[in-house]
Amino acid sequence: MALTQEQINTIKATVPVLEQYGGIITTTFYKNMLSENPELKNVFNSANQITGHQPRALAQSVYAYAANIDNLGALSAAVENICNKHASLYIRPEQYNIVGTYLLAAMKQVLGDALTPEIHDAWAAAYWQLANIMIDREAQLYKEGGDWTDWKKFKIAKKVAESAEITSLYLEPVENVDGKALPPFKPGQYISVMLDVPNLNHQQARQYSLSDSPNSNYYRISVKKESGVNPTNPEMKAHPGYVSNILHDIKKEGDVILVSHPRGDFFLSEQSVEKSHPIVLISAGVGLTPLMSILNTVACKKSSAAGAAKCPFASHAQNSGTAAPTGQCPFSGKSANASTTPHSSSSPRKIHFIHGTRSTEAQAFRKHLLALQTKTSSSTDNESNSQGDSDKENEAKPRSNLDVHVTFFNKTPAAGDVKGKDYHHVGRIDLDKLDRDTELYLNDPKTEYYVCGPEGFMTETRKKLVQYGVDVDRVKLELFGTGGVPAA
Numbered sequence: 001m002a003l004t005q006e007q008i009n010t011i012k013a014t015v016p017v018l019e020q021y022g023g024i025i026t027t028t029f030y031k032n033m034l035s036e037n038p039e040l041k042n043v044f045n046s047a048n049q050i051t052g053h054q055p056r057a058l059a060q061s062v063y064a065y066a067a068n069i070d071n072l073g074a075l076s077a078a079v080e081n082i083c084n085k086h087a088s089l090y091i092r093p094e095q096y097n098i099v100g101t102y103l104l105a106a107m108k109q110v111l112g113d114a115l116t117p118e119i120h121d122a123w124a125a126a127y128w129q130l131a132n133i134m135i136d137r138e139a140q141l142y143k144e145g146g147d148w149t150d151w152k153k154f155k156i157a158k159k160v161a162e163s164a165e166i167t168s169l170y171l172e173p174v175e176n177v178d179g180k181a182l183p184p185f186k187p188g189q190y191i192s193v194m195l196d197v198p199n200l201n202h203q204q205a206r207q208y209s210l211s212d213s214p215n216s217n218y219y220r221i222s223v224k225k226e227s228g229v230n231p232t233n234p235e236m237k238a239h240p241g242y243v244s245n246i247l248h249d250i251k252k253e254g255d256v257i258l259v260s261h262p263r264g265d266f267f268l269s270e271q272s273v274e275k276s277h278p279i280v281l282i283s284a285g286v287g288l289t290p291l292m293s294i295l296n297t298v299a300c301k302k303s304s305a306a307g308a309a310k311c312p313f314a315s316h317a318q319n320s321g322t323a324a325p326t327g328q329c330p331f332s333g334k335s336a337n338a339s340t341t342p343h344s345s346s347s348p349r350k351i352h353f354i355h356g357t358r359s360t361e362a363q364a365f366r367k368h369l370l371a372l373q374t375k376t377s378s379s380t381d382n383e384s385n386s387q388g389d390s391d392k393e394n395e396a397k398p399r400s401n402l403d404v405h406v407t408f409f410n411k412t413p414a415a416g417d418v419k420g421k422d423y424h425h426v427g428r429i430d431l432d433k434l435d436r437d438t439e440l441y442l443n444d445p446k447t448e449y450y451v452c453g454p455e456g457f458m459t460e461t462r463k464k465l466v467q468y469g470v471d472v473d474r475v476k477l478e479l480f481g482t483g484g485v486p487a488a
């Protein structure tokens, strides 16, 4: 039911209180709810409880809700982000009862008599207004997921080290009994992975971006091993990294884990895959994972349009070792031989992959990225290249209607790294160091920018692009770690 004007006024009047006490309220809320409902510890991220990230993110969301209570449209992107995350955790409508009860009780506990019955009732109505919007959206997402309605068992078919700290896991469904292909996903989306965490005596779920283009046989995630925790040492409780360390150190090829349906509101749309405007993919650290999926998907699509017999770019064709799908452009599900895009005769589509890392050894997918750049560079179209790639990589060289350009920022290049090849700029990513027209494609009013990495990096990058004159709608940030509400 819609709020009355009086309730809206009451909620708005509490904005300054939330600014001051929001963090204490949400910390109290999580503490009480999780101690009295321990089964919910499987759902909430324990590391984020310890670091305080989760209460902070919720406080930020509650504050944003109150501030926009008379302009809910301003929250739709954040709501979509959170609903996708909820759906990837199989949150159910009945869990909204528990959350609502404990949230209002925490307000009472922290604010005492200042929470008058009138304010309490206004907040109860506001809570259920939002909860119902979210329950409806999540029901829709579950429906779109078809018969995949709960966690599914997947086997770790293969583990591949991509850098000193990032390892890819190729996940194949165990229960694919009816021979159905894996449902496709949109490049940029993530799955949740659920594991037992022996230290905590409960399960934990984490979201990981899918890092390869969609295909019918497996999902690939590429996981950074978060430092500072030893999953076999029960003393090491107060540090993030429970799940990533188990995936790196304990889970082996052949082991089975639980996986959710792909979700997420950060993706390259099918229309954008088909179009020809430039794309700039900007990542820091392990934030490159969803952008690898976007890159490989566009590369696959373009190679299929150019008539390559099979997709030569994505890992399912190059190095997975898992059952490789044959001759399929997986995003479209059409034969790779079919010339499907309207752009095959136009100039190559430009993609610039800009990536920043702390060091050379932290750089994942470097060989793949450089090979893709060489193979697609417009000047080397179907000619032998001069960068000395392996025979296997040259074998796969398609006719190129794609022009991939790669720029590495590296804070500490290794001895022997060659500037211009192994790295291009020393330091953190700095867009001012790039040419506005030939590297950022600011001269094309349709260029899209996809940004993923630490939150400060994403918001600073967006700010900079907007300063350059880019319309904010063309800058997409992956905000799943922030509940969709980034710091300003």
Ligand SMILES: NC(=O)C1=CN([C@@H]2O[C@H](COP(=O)(O)OP(=O)(O)OC[C@H]3O[C@@H](n4cnc5c(N)ncnc54)[C@H](OP(=O)(O)O)[C@@H]3O)[C@@H](O)[C@H]2O)C=CC1
Pocket: 190, 208, 209, 224, 284, 285, 286, 287, 288, 289, 290, 356, 357, 358, 359, 411, 428, 429, 452, 453, 454, 455, 456, 457, 458, 460, 478, 479, 480, 481
């Ligand atoms: N799908 C997704 O949404 C994913 C999101 N992420 C996000 O990526 C982040 C972590 O990635 P991780 O590899 O651990 O990152 P790191 O802490 O290793 O940082 C990676 C690089 O980013 C640089 N960096 C950090 N902050 C900024 C900034 N404000 N401006 C420019 N450069 C910056 C770092 O520089 P320096 O060393 O100087 O700090 C470093 O070179 C997490 O916040 C995670 O939420 C990661 C994976 C997937």
